[in-house]
Amino acid sequence: MERPIAYEPHPVSPERKAELISKGYRIIDARFAPADAKPVVTEVVTPEPEPQPIPPAIEDYEEVAAFIDDAFDDMVKEVAEVEKPRRGRKKKVAD
Numbered sequence: 001m002e003r004p005i006a007y008e009p010h011p012v013s014p015e016r017k018a019e020l021i022s023k024g025y026r027i028i029d030a031r032f033a034p035a036d037a038k039p040v041v042t043e044v045v046t047p048e049p050e051p052q053p054i055p056p057a058i059e060d061y062e063e064v065a066a067f068i069d070d071a072f073d074d075m076v077k078e079v080a081e082v083e084k085p086r087r088g089r090k091k092k093v094a095d
Contacts, residue, residue, distance in 0.1 A: 006040040007033035 006025035008016065020027055025040060 005037075007037050008040075 003024055003026045006020045006027050007030045008020070008027055009030040012020075012027060017027060020040065
């Protein structure tokens, strides 16, 4: 008995590959699919994106300042205040 064929665009994600193999399908690249091939439909759950913070209107100066300051307060001070490395040769000391 030959396994049914699932024509999938490559590269196939590991999750999708495991799902198709567990259902008994053989996976072949979609570019080799014949014209009369039917796609394998499975329930696809797309994660909802996290809501992004909405910046205040530019007219509200106090809210804009608070919005910007909050982002800077979240930064780690050690990372923000790191000294830049020296470039080039060291200066000669005058005798």
